[in-house]
Amino acid sequence: MAAADGETWWRRGVFYQIYPRSFQDTDGDGIGDLRGIVERLDHLVWLGVDAVWLSPIYASPMEDGGYDITDHTAVDPVFGTLEDADALLAEAHRRGLRIVLDFVPHHTSHRHPWCIESRSDRGAKRRDWYVWRDPAADGGPPTNWRSISDERPGSAWHLDERTGQYQLATFSPAQPDFNWANPAVREAMADVLRFWLDRGVDGFRIDMATFLGSDEQFRDEETPAGGPPVDYVRDARYHFNRPEAKDHLRELRAVVDGYPDRVLIAEMLYDSPIDVLVEFARDAGIDLAANFGLITQPFTAEAIAAYVEAYDEATEAGDVWPNWCLANHDMPRPTRLGWPTARTAMLLLLTLRGTPFIYYGDELGMPNVDVPPDRRDDRWSVSLAGVTRDAFRTPMRWDAGPNAGFCPPDSRPWLPVGDDHERVNVAVQRDDPGSMLHLTRRLLVLRRRTPALTVGTSTRMRGLPTGCLGFTRTARGQRMLVLCNLARRDATVELTGVGPPRIVETTGAAALTAAGAVVELGAGSAIVLQLP
Numbered sequence: 001m002a003a004a005d006g007e008t009w010w011r012r013g014v015f016y017q018i019y020p021r022s023f024q025d026t027d028g029d030g031i032g033d034l035r036g037i038v039e040r041l042d043h044l045v046w047l048g049v050d051a052v053w054l055s056p057i058y059a060s061p062m063e064d065g066g067y068d069i070t071d072h073t074a075v076d077p078v079f080g081t082l083e084d085a086d087a088l089l090a091e092a093h094r095r096g097l098r099i100v101l102d103f104v105p106h107h108t109s110h111r112h113p114w115c116i117e118s119r120s121d122r123g124a125k126r127r128d129w130y131v132w133r134d135p136a137a138d139g140g141p142p143t144n145w146r147s148i149s150d151e152r153p154g155s156a157w158h159l160d161e162r163t164g165q166y167q168l169a170t171f172s173p174a175q176p177d178f179n180w181a182n183p184a185v186r187e188a189m190a191d192v193l194r195f196w197l198d199r200g201v202d203g204f205r206i207d208m209a210t211f212l213g214s215d216e217q218f219r220d221e222e223t224p225a226g227g228p229p230v231d232y233v234r235d236a237r238y239h240f241n242r243p244e245a246k247d248h249l250r251e252l253r254a255v256v257d258g259y260p261d262r263v264l265i266a267e268m269l270y271d272s273p274i275d276v277l278v279e280f281a282r283d284a285g286i287d288l289a290a291n292f293g294l295i296t297q298p299f300t301a302e303a304i305a306a307y308v309e310a311y312d313e314a315t316e317a318g319d320v321w322p323n324w325c326l327a328n329h330d331m332p333r334p335t336r337l338g339w340p341t342a343r344t345a346m347l348l349l350l351t352l353r354g355t356p357f358i359y360y361g362d363e364l365g366m367p368n369v370d371v372p373p374d375r376r377d378d379r380w381s382v383s384l385a386g387v388t389r390d391a392f393r394t395p396m397r398w399d400a401g402p403n404a405g406f407c408p409p410d411s412r413p414w415l416p417v418g419d420d421h422e423r424v425n426v427a428v429q430r431d432d433p434g435s436m437l438h439l440t441r442r443l444l445v446l447r448r449r450t451p452a453l454t455v456g457t458s459t460r461m462r463g464l465p466t467g468c469l470g471f472t473r474t475a476r477g478q479r480m481l482v483l484c485n486l487a488r489r490d491a492t493v494e495l496t497g498v499g500p501p502r503i504v505e506t507t508g509a510a511a512l513t514a515a516g517a518v519v520e521l522g523a524g525s526a527i528v529l530q531l532p
């Protein structure tokens with residue numbers, strides 16, 4: 001495990017998630033590529049993030065945006081070559097940026113050569129690399145295990161006519177589950193980690209980490225009165241949420257620990273209770289168990305303040321480092337909250353105790369784009385509120401030119417860039433000190449040079465007006481106060497018992513009056529104060 005000194009890079013730093021299809025296209029196919037990311041690294045340096053998490057770049061038929069892999073150690077030609085990946089690592093490291101790859105160990109594409117081999121014959125050498133079972137007595141699926149894809153509810157088992165057995169595919173039939181009970185699978189996945197670690201990657205975000213493994217006795221999930229469990233994903237005991245997942249992950253941790261200073265991030269269920277996040281991180285040897293509280297909680301002062309406090313206390317007590325995000329490639333962008341609340345959400349993300357993850361484009365306040373049905377790509381919608389995930393996977397906007405500078409003017413981007421790209425883009429916002437981009441950058445600068453905000457403790461401020469939340473961050477004698485008004489009306493906060501504060505940042509309509517004793521917070525706005 002990395003040192004628990006509070007100064008480790010992944011505790012102090014800020015992650016930036018890139019969806020590679022959508023960052024920068026250099027070869028004119030309308031799809032982003034690794035060279036494009038290299039071209040844009042200076043944006044990330046200027047912005048002031050520390051590490052990049054890349055969604056999958058591996059060989060894939062792209063039936064699930066690359067989370068359906070056919071070769072874990074090859075770069076998909078649409079993104080470039082292995083040499084391009086090496087160049088990206090070198091160029092990133094030269095600029096002091098770390099690179100974390102997405103690692104997808106739960107399943108492969110149904111077109112993976114191992115899967116094709118496994119399907120070919122009951123006696124195939126790799127038959128038991130995937131999960132196969134005979135039909136139940138009535139010819140139906142062997143257990144009552146269900147698919148977790150919104151698009152394809154129903155059994156997780158799929159009959160293979162040729163060999164007469166059912167294959168387990170929890171997420172989609174195009175992504176069958178690996179058999180994690182098989183040591184050969186575990187060794188193959190450890191080899192994948194070594195392959196990328198040897199090339200210099202700084203860690204991994206582990207996809208569907210809590211889903212590794214299923215019951216070796218193939219017991220049916222218990223269902224109340226014969227019906228499905230109330231919340232299948234959370235309540236499943238045999239299909240996934242297996243205790244073995246933690247053992248498997250600890251084995252992977254041991255591999256990663258053969259290399260200095262690497263990070264392991266685990267994708268967790270979106271509504272995982274806080275105690276599960278803490279326990280999982282601790283027991284599975286995970287540095288950051290992804291916390292989606294800012295997405296799943298109602299964005300009200302009461303709900304967020306209570307969640308922040310509970311998560312703070314639990315992570316502190318469990319000796320686990322916290323983390324936060326506002327969106328990702330599965331969850332809508334924070335502009336869903338409207339303005340100016342989306343600015344306040346960014347301020348919150350970058351001042352809370354714990355490692356922040358910024359999703360590409362959120363530094364601009366990119367909208368969730370209304371992608372017309374004939375331009376949609378994603379077939380496995382798993383996002384909140386049934387929104388197609390395409391809405392928040394649209395191309396990064398670099399300038400006000402054609403295709404927002406994402407791809408050459410005569411190319412067609414794989415998803416539309418959105419109508420308002422002439423206003424919401426890097427070039428325009430770089431010229432506007434009041435922009436979301438500059439706010440994000442200033443907050444990143446502030447965070448970097450303020451130990452109280454990076455590694456400081458956090459204490460909830462009570463007695464605030466309805467709709468407001470506040471907390472102080474303290475380290476090395478330095479005290480910062482963060483106040484957010486998440487309500488739709490202005491609020492006034494009186495500061496008592498503190499000396500005159502100094503404003504260090506605001507999202508806009510926030511000010512100090514009466515010799516610093518009163519903070520006026522406009523509806524939806526926020527302020528960071530330094531206390532004497």
Ligand code: GLC
Binds near residue numbers: 064067267329330
């Ligand atoms: C994870 C990924 C998601 C993908 C799914 C199946 O949840 O974040 O994008 O569709 O796994 O691989």
